[in-house]
Amino acid sequence: VPPGLALGPGGEFDLIRSFFGRDGSVVPPGVRVGPGDDCAIVVGDGIALSTDMSVEGVHFRREWLSAEEIGYRSTAAALSDLAAVAARPIGALVSLGIPVGDTPELARQLTLGVHRALDVAGGVLLGGDITRTTGPLVVDVAVVGEATVPVLRTGSRVGDELWVTGTLGGAGVALRAWLAGTEPADQARAAFAAPVPRVREARWLAERELMNALIDISDGLAGDATHLAFAAGVAIELEADAIPLHPALAAMADPPETAVHLALTGGEDFELCFSAPVGRVDALEPEFVREHAVALTRVGRVVEGQGVWIRDTRGGVRPLATAGYQHFETSF
Amino acid sequence: VPPGLALGPGGEFDLIRSFFGRDGSVVPPGVRVGPGDDCAIVVGDGIALSTDMSVEGVHFRREWLSAEEIGYRSTAAALSDLAAVAARPIGALVSLGIPVGDTPELARQLTLGVHRALDVAGGVLLGGDITRTTGPLVVDVAVVGEATVPVLRTGSRVGDELWVTGTLGGAGVALRAWLAGTEPADQARAAFAAPVPRVREARWLAERELMNALIDISDGLAGDATHLAFAAGVAIELEADAIPLHPALAAMADPPETAVHLALTGGEDFELCFSAPVGRVDALEPEFVREHAVALTRVGRVVEGQGVWIRDTRGGVRPLATAGYQHFETSF
Numbered sequence: 001v002p003p004g005l006a007l008g009p010g011g012e013f014d015l016i017r018s019f020f021g022r023d024g025s026v027v028p029p030g031v032r033v034g035p036g037d038d039c040a041i042v043v044g045d046g047i048a049l050s051t052d053m054s055v056e057g058v059h060f061r062r063e064w065l066s067a068e069e070i071g072y073r074s075t076a077a078a079l080s081d082l083a084a085v086a087a088r089p090i091g092a093l094v095s096l097g098i099p100v101g102d103t104p105e106l107a108r109q110l111t112l113g114v115h116r117a118l119d120v121a122g123g124v125l126l127g128g129d130i131t132r133t134t135g136p137l138v139v140d141v142a143v144v145g146e147a148t149v150p151v152l153r154t155g156s157r158v159g160d161e162l163w164v165t166g167t168l169g170g171a172g173v174a175l176r177a178w179l180a181g182t183e184p185a186d187q188a189r190a191a192f193a194a195p196v197p198r199v200r201e202a203r204w205l206a207e208r209e210l211m212n213a214l215i216d217i218s219d220g221l222a223g224d225a226t227h228l229a230f231a232a233g234v235a236i237e238l239e240a241d242a243i244p245l246h247p248a249l250a251a252m253a254d255p256p257e258t259a260v261h262l263a264l265t266g267g268e269d270f271e272l273c274f275s276a277p278v279g280r281v282d283a284l285e286p287e288f289v290r291e292h293a294v295a296l297t298r299v300g301r302v303v304e305g306q307g308v309w310i311r312d313t314r315g316g317v318r319p320l321a322t323a324g325y326q327h328f329e330t331s332f
Numbered sequence: 333v334p335p336g337l338a339l340g341p342g343g344e345f346d347l348i349r350s351f352f353g354r355d356g357s358v359v360p361p362g363v364r365v366g367p368g369d370d371c372a373i374v375v376g377d378g379i380a381l382s383t384d385m386s387v388e389g390v391h392f393r394r395e396w397l398s399a400e401e402i403g404y405r406s407t408a409a410a411l412s413d414l415a416a417v418a419a420r421p422i423g424a425l426v427s428l429g430i431p432v433g434d435t436p437e438l439a440r441q442l443t444l445g446v447h448r449a450l451d452v453a454g455g456v457l458l459g460g461d462i463t464r465t466t467g468p469l470v471v472d473v474a475v476v477g478e479a480t481v482p483v484l485r486t487g488s489r490v491g492d493e494l495w496v497t498g499t500l501g502g503a504g505v506a507l508r509a510w511l512a513g514t515e516p517a518d519q520a521r522a523a524f525a526a527p528v529p530r531v532r533e534a535r536w537l538a539e540r541e542l543m544n545a546l547i548d549i550s551d552g553l554a555g556d557a558t559h560l561a562f563a564a565g566v567a568i569e570l571e572a573d574a575i576p577l578h579p580a581l582a583a584m585a586d587p588p589e590t591a592v593h594l595a596l597t598g599g600e601d602f603e604l605c606f607s608a609p610v611g612r613v614d615a616l617e618p619e620f621v622r623e624h625a626v627a628l629t630r631v632g633r634v635v636e637g638q639g640v641w642i643r644d645t646r647g648g649v650r651p652l653a654t655a656g657y658q659h660f661e662t663s664f
Contacts, residue, residue: 032378037484037563038416038547039380039477046364047379048371051474053427053461084370095385095472129385135467140427142383142474145371152369215370231369 027124030090030146040126042090044146050081051143056136064178067106069193070139071113077218078141079121079197080270084216085152086206087145089123089199096130097138110139121199145199151206151274155213156232160275160302165201166294168221169259170246172266188248195270201292202272210281211274220265221299222320224273225308235305238264238320240312244297264310264320275302359456362422362478372458374422376478382413383475388431388468396510399438401525402471403445409550410473411453411529412602416548417484418538419477421455421531428462429470442471453531477531483538483606487545488564492607492634497533498626500553501591502578504598520580527602533624534604542613543606552597553631554652556605557640567637570596570652572644576629596642596652607634 027034033041054074056062065073075092082089094114098107107130118124126144170191177184184192198216205211213232215224221243229236240260246269249259285296303309308320359366365373386406388394397405407424414421426446430439439462450456458476502523509516516524530548537543545564547556553575561568572592578601581591617628635641640652 033482033484037482037486038413039382039419039475039479039482041417041479041482042379042381043377044379045375047374047376047476049374049381049425049474049476050371050459051425051427051461051472053429053463053470053472055429055463055465055467055470057466058464081370085373087371093381093383093474095383097385097387097470127382129383129472131385131387132390133387133467133470134389135387135465135470138385138387138429138465138467138470138472140383140385140461140470140472142381142425143371144379144381147371147373150365150369150371150373152365154369 028090028122031124031126035125035127040093042126042144044090045148046146046150048082048085048087048145048147048150049142050078051140052078052081053138053140055138061178062137065193067109068113070137071110072117073193073195074139075114075117075141076195076197077268077270078143079117079123079199080195080216080218082143082145083197083199083202083272084214085147085150086202086214087147087150088203089121089143089145091123091126091144092118093126093142093144094128095140096128097133097135098130099137100132100134121197149206151211151214153213153215153228153231156228156234156275156302157212158234158302158304159278160212161278161281161298162225162236162238162273162275162300162302163281164217164221164244164271164273164297164299165198166269166271167244167246168217168269168271169249169263169266171195171268172262173246173248173252175266176262185248185251188246191246191248192268195268197270198272198294201294204288204291205274208284210276210284212276214272214274217269217271217273218267220267221273222264222308228273228275229306229308233306235303235307235309236300237303237309237311237317238300240310242297242299244295360422360454363456363458367457367459372425374458374476376422377480378478378482380414380417380419380477380479380482381474382410383472384410384413385470385472387470393510394469397525399441400445402469403442404449405525405527406471407446407449407473408527408529409600409602410475411449411455411531412527412548412550414475414477415529415531415534415604416546417479417482418534418546419479419482420535421453421475421477423455423458423476424450425458425474425476426460427472428460429465430462431469432464432466453529481538483543483546485545485547485560485563488560488566488607488634489544490566490634490636491610492544493610493613493630494557494568494570494605494607494632494634495613496549496553496576496603496605496629496631497530498601498603499576499578500549500601500603501581501595501598503527503600504594505578505580505584507598508594517580517583520578523578523580524600527600529602530604530626533626536620536623537606540616542608542616544608546604546606549601549603549605550599552599553605554596554640560605560607561638561640565638567635567639567641568632569635569641569643569649570632572642574629574631576627
């Protein structure tokens with residue numbers, strides 16, 4: 001405890017504290033005790049929990065995103081794990097490590113983004129912790145939802161189709177641009193800065209009992225399909241032609257193979273990937289698209305074996321390297 | 333995303349991942365889905381949740397504690413928030429920010445300590461996230477428990493007695509020694525490095541319906557009594573003579589006033605502080621001490637007014653500065 005970090009009564013973040021328990025928010029069902037006591041208390045049949053830590057310089061840079069966007073994106077990434085089991089979001093607990101060189105205003109801006117992501121998903125801030133750090137900004141988000149009948153990673157069966165929501169590779173294109181020292185196009189930047197956790201889409205699909213297994217795409221489709229295959233002891237065969245490419249990929253000058261590679265390994269698209277019995281999804285796909293304005297695309301199938309394979313445009317099938325986007329990290 | 337932080341298949345922490353889902357642990361009631369999927373799923377009537385972030389250089393230093401002790405202490409501190417609402421621990425989700433200069437062995441050592449704290453409290457590791465950071469070590473722990481009838485901060489009534497478990501000031505003595513460049517005595521060091529979250533004690537008291545309001549002592553009794561007073565719109569009067577001093581305080585050469593001051597403001601003792609109707613606790617105190625081998629001491633009473641006051645040995649009553657131990661921090 002460096003002496004310079006000791007403080008008098010109250011602490012500099014007391015104003016932020018009052019901001020956390022925002023008046024006027026609609027409290028979703030299941031919150032028995034909100035922020036302000038030693039614990040929040042939630043009720044529900046099957047409480048889903050996950051945590052996701054975002055660190056400046058590893059997951060984002062402040063040259064790329066505003067503080068409000070950092071708060072939004074960190075929270076949206078965590079909420080995507082609730083979508084990945086088809087849970088209904090209840091809320092989040094958010095820990096902020098604020099660098100010593102920053103003012104409390106940084107915490108306030110981050111919190112604006114946290115609230116925006118929770119508003120989008122239908123949850124509230126249940127609690128948290130704000131502390132100083134001598135290092136980079138840290139945002140750790142623990143999300144809380146209700147999943148009466150969770151859809152897990154384990155249920156894929158040989159013969160199932162593999163589907164994804166939305167388009168892939170947008171966030172990867174933005175990242176590639178920033179790392180090359182250029183500014184990404186608006187669409188790609190938005191894919192990275194403002195992903196929408198697919199909580200409503202996942203619940204819509206779960207209510208119709210369409211899915212045998214479900215995961216969100218946070219490491220890239222290649223990596224997350226590998227998780228699905230491993231969890232069920234099966235193989236997954238992807239169709240290169242079928243991968244739904246983000247518009248930003250189509251706008252690139254690179255050869256088509258590069259676009260598909262980025263879509264498979266770019267990571268952090270936060271779309272859904274699920275397996276479903278043959279023919280079940282086709283009939284409902286138009287209604288899904290109408291309801292959510294999000295694409296739904298069959299990208300492959302579940303076969304006997306292990307690992308993830310890709311069938312290219314010339315009909316050849318080759319094993320896919322399982323490496324998705326990695327931050328020196330493991331999540332469990 | 334610094335290029336040096338990108339990794340190939342698997343990631344360096346994959347071994348740790350397998351360690352997290354430790355075989356042979358006794359899974360407590362209420363865990364429907366453990367680690368390994370996108371979310372853990374717990375069930376129970378009233379799920380209590382809290383989060384607590386510990387940062388190297390702010391909450392601890394590596395010269396003071398081993399990695400295993402850092403993992404233990406960070407988890408015990410978070411579990412103390414479950415004790416503070418009389419919840420039964422179910423488990424924790426733990427996010428680790430591992431400095432780039434450290435090996436995965438650091439994560440393994442931290443996790444040993446996390447498991448030890450969970451074993452003490454009766455919970456299991458439900459999930460987490462490990463990432464690299466260019467800054468100091470960060471351990472963020474989200475705890476999960478069942479609190480069917482939580483005891484909150486708000487229930488104190490004028491006329492109640494105020495009680496604390498254990499003794500106070502031990503962790504503060506250790507901190508003072510380290511900050512002065514000396515090594516603390518064993519007893520004081522243990523108070524800082526190995527606090528026992530009072531989850532069993534809190535549940536014992538709650539089952540006997542002894543408490544009107546409850547908090548854990550993480551900011552120092554002065555600060556936490558202030559929280560209780562504010563939450564109920566009452567004042568609290570402490571008896572200077574009654575404060576149970578940690579043995580390490582008795583061993584100091586300082587005047588008695590300094591010992592009492594450290595016991596009131598030292599912070600991070602993680603004992604319980606609760607208000608109870610007059611006379612209810614006395615009858616059960618011997619049984620409590622026999623059962624838990626932890627002291628139970630009446631330290632004051634709830635009166636009309638606001639704030640926290642202290643009655644000194646000469647009978648004078650003065651307002652107590654509310655500043656407890658602060659890390660530039662707010663928790664909510």
